[in-house]
Amino acid sequence: MNRVSKHFSLALAGLLAVTAVAGDLKIGVAEALTGGAAQYGVPIRNGFQLAADEINAKGGVNGNKLVLVIEDEQGKKEEAINVFKKLIFQDKVLMIFGPTLSNSMFAAGPVANAAKVVAFGTSNTANGITEVGPYVFRNSVMESDVLPVTVSTAVKHYKIKKVAVIYGNDDAFTKSGYDVFKKVLEDQKIPVTTTETYVKGDVDFKAQLTKIKASNPDAIICSGLAEEAANIIVQARGLGLKVPFIGGNGFNSPKMFEVSKTAGEGTFVGSPWANTNPNAANQHFVAAYKAKYSTEPNQFAAQAYDAMTIAAAALKTVKITGNLPADRQAIQEALPKVSITGATGPFKFRQAAPKDGKPSGYDADQKPFIYVIRDGKFVLFTGK
Amino acid sequence: MLEQQLINALTLGSVYALFALGFTLVFGVLEVINLSHGAVFMVGAYAAMTAVTRFHAPLGVGILAALLVSGLLGLTIDALILRRLRARKAPHLIPMIATLGVTTMVTSAAQGLFGVEVQRFPEAMLPTGEFVFGEVHLRTLELGIVAVAFLLMALLFGVMRYTRQGRALRAIAESPKAAALLGINVEGLFMLTSFSAAALGGVAGVLIGLDFNAVTPMMGAPILHKGIAVVILGGMGDIRGALFGGLFLGFAEVLSKAYLSSQMGDAVAFGLLFLILLVRPVGLFGRVLERKA
Numbered sequence: 001m002n003r004v005s006k007h008f009s010l011a012l013a014g015l016l017a018v019t020a021v022a023g024d025l026k027i028g029v030a031e032a033l034t035g036g037a038a039q040y041g042v043p044i045r046n047g048f049q050l051a052a053d054e055i056n057a058k059g060g061v062n063g064n065k066l067v068l069v070i071e072d073e074q075g076k077k078e079e080a081i082n083v084f085k086k087l088i089f090q091d092k093v094l095m096i097f098g099p100t101l102s103n104s105m106f107a108a109g110p111v112a113n114a115a116k117v118v119a120f121g122t123s124n125t126a127n128g129i130t131e132v133g134p135y136v137f138r139n140s141v142m143e144s145d146v147l148p149v150t151v152s153t154a155v156k157h158y159k160i161k162k163v164a165v166i167y168g169n170d171d172a173f174t175k176s177g178y179d180v181f182k183k184v185l186e187d188q189k190i191p192v193t194t195t196e197t198y199v200k201g202d203v204d205f206k207a208q209l210t211k212i213k214a215s216n217p218d219a220i221i222c223s224g225l226a227e228e229a230a231n232i233i234v235q236a237r238g239l240g241l242k243v244p245f246i247g248g249n250g251f252n253s254p255k256m257f258e259v260s261k262t263a264g265e266g267t268f269v270g271s272p273w274a275n276t277n278p279n280a281a282n283q284h285f286v287a288a289y290k291a292k293y294s295t296e297p298n299q300f301a302a303q304a305y306d307a308m309t310i311a312a313a314a315l316k317t318v319k320i321t322g323n324l325p326a327d328r329q330a331i332q333e334a335l336p337k338v339s340i341t342g343a344t345g346p347f348k349f350r351q352a353a354p355k356d357g358k359p360s361g362y363d364a365d366q367k368p369f370i371y372v373i374r375d376g377k378f379v380l381f382t383g384k
Numbered sequence: 385m386l387e388q389q390l391i392n393a394l395t396l397g398s399v400y401a402l403f404a405l406g407f408t409l410v411f412g413v414l415e416v417i418n419l420s421h422g423a424v425f426m427v428g429a430y431a432a433m434t435a436v437t438r439f440h441a442p443l444g445v446g447i448l449a450a451l452l453v454s455g456l457l458g459l460t461i462d463a464l465i466l467r468r469l470r471a472r473k474a475p476h477l478i479p480m481i482a483t484l485g486v487t488t489m490v491t492s493a494a495q496g497l498f499g500v501e502v503q504r505f506p507e508a509m510l511p512t513g514e515f516v517f518g519e520v521h522l523r524t525l526e527l528g529i530v531a532v533a534f535l536l537m538a539l540l541f542g543v544m545r546y547t548r549q550g551r552a553l554r555a556i557a558e559s560p561k562a563a564a565l566l567g568i569n570v571e572g573l574f575m576l577t578s579f580s581a582a583a584l585g586g587v588a589g590v591l592i593g594l595d596f597n598a599v600t601p602m603m604g605a606p607i608l609h610k611g612i613a614v615v616i617l618g619g620m621g622d623i624r625g626a627l628f629g630g631l632f633l634g635f636a637e638v639l640s641k642a643y644l645s646s647q648m649g650d651a652v653a654f655g656l657l658f659l660i661l662l663v664r665p666v667g668l669f670g671r672v673l674e675r676k677a
Contacts, residue, residue, distance in 0.1 A: 035500050196646040203596035206392040207641035214385035227502050240521045
């Protein structure tokens with residue numbers, strides 16, 4: 001009996017050794033696959049998987065296959081740290097994609113940075129993320145690049161004189177969106193009638209919205225996640241508040257329409273990706289995604305898809321030696337030099353300003369697209 | 385704006401009161417702080433959701449399903465846990481912790497069964513009418529919530545005051561032992577109470593799910609905290625107390641959001657609660673506790 005189980009475990013060990021081929025490029029993926037943030041995390045994982053499968057089908061990177069180690073960080077800071085540690089120390093991945101939320105990157109980014117492993121966020125748009133350190137990268141466009149364009153476009157279109165603001169004040173992502181909005185409104189000299197807040201998990205926004213209604217704004221600026229934002233819009237319409245909304249990045253989710261239906265008509269949103277963008281890489285991505293997952297891709301899937309392409313381009317220039325710390329370092333050095341045209345258009349990195357004299361990581365250097373919601377769909381805004 | 389805020393406050397307060405009603409009933413009769421009431425509330429919302437989306441039942445049937453499913457869950461919790469603890473004369477803290485455990489189990493089960501994402505009643509199901517008086521908007525849905533809350537409270541109040549069962553329940557609240565000696569079927573009434581309280585909680589779950597257009601496995605937790613505050617404020621075990629406590633909390637929250645700052649809603653509401661309890665430690669309608677000793 002003992003001998004049998006010994007043989008069995010030996011055989012098993014042999015089997016395990018075979019599956020991890022020396023030439024494989026192990027890449028960690030830490031995204032929120034369950035929980036409230038799963039609506040962002042799942043399309044992100046799909047985007048990675050699609051890109052990796054395509055690259056592997058074409059023979060991989062310099063003949064080496066991309067192997068994704070996918071972990072669920074549940075959209076929680078604590079879990080993101082755990083998953084990062086597992087990927088870095090146990091799975092010994094070359095680099096990590098994720099986590100999904102900015103909150104989690106603020107928590108887990110320092111772990112990767114200290115271990116000198118690249119943490120590549122594809123959906124973290126809060127300011128200051130890349131100040132964590134030189135190993136933190138992102139191809140998600142920062143809100144401070146998107147929101148000024150969104151606001152000025154909407155202001156011009158609706159002839160907005162004054163706005164009211166509502167935001168979630170206990171979340172890094174929505175709070176950072178608010179900070180950017182506040183600065184943009186100051187820069188563009190647009191008066192704010194009232195600023196209201198809510199906390200994560202709130203479902204009743206009527207008191208705040210009644211107050212906003214009484215302040216008589218021309219538009220409402222909302223920095224919130226799609227779930228809450230949609231409910232805010234629905235409840236605003238229920239109170240007879242008819243002015244248009246201007247949304248932050250959290251609005252970029254099909255969830256918006258599931259909940260708000262037609263209530264969100266006329267809402268302005270900025271996004272780094274447009275599904276109708278005619279460039280070849282994007283058209284190929286949209287078709288391939290639909291074929292593989294039988295659903296429309298969104299911005300988050302597009303950014304993940306591009307991120308994998310960026311990583312593959314960097315890996316192509318790196319000679320993998322098998323010495324893990326050296327390989328990880330080489331990837332960190334190769335990434336900033338990458339420049340591609342992907343589903344989100346032409347992309348390159350730009351190093352963030354150093355913080356406290358220490359070097360920062362790398363942000364996306366990209367132009368946003370502006371959308372308006374019409375007939376319950378995001379429509380690329382063309383000036384009309 | 386004030387008129388609209390008063391309507392917002394009335395709806396929110398009615399919802400709190402309706403939730404607190406079942407909570408206070410269980411405490412009044414069984415002398416148990418039933419922390420599973422939030423989970424029972426959430427199960428009610430999902431029962432109605434399932435009836436409406438899976439079996440295409442009309443909303444009325446959905447509410448009935450919530451009433452039954454939540455009621456039966458309350459009965460099961462009583463039969464499996466509370467009755468055993470009663471038989472062993474467990475001290476007050478034990479059923480409280482036990483029902484906290486029930487909450488964790490039921491919430492996790494709901495997460496497994498229905499997923500963690502926010503679900504919504506189909507839009508076509510919702511009553512869409514609204515009354516507009518100048519700047520004030522009152523949706524039929526909100527009117528319905530206030531009406532149902534007050535109706536159920538009046539019904540419960542009437543039953544407790546004027547019927548045989550009500551008198552028996554009050555006798556039990558006074559002393560279960562004496563009530564049993566008088567020939568009252570104490571265990572039977574305990575079961576009836578557990579069922580009714582949970583059924584009320586289930587209905588509250590549907591109404592809130594409808595009003596705020598959001599049903600999640602976690603929806604019981606915040607309302608449970610508010611419910612506890614309402615019951616303490618109104619006086620533990622008092623039905624009028626649940627009504628007034630609920631309305632008080634609703635008005636305090638909405639008006640402080642409206643006239644102070646939206647960050648201050650809970651701070652002001654709970655600050656006032658604290659001040660009232662300093663003056664009246666037994667709550668607004670609380671009976672003097674010494675009598676029970």
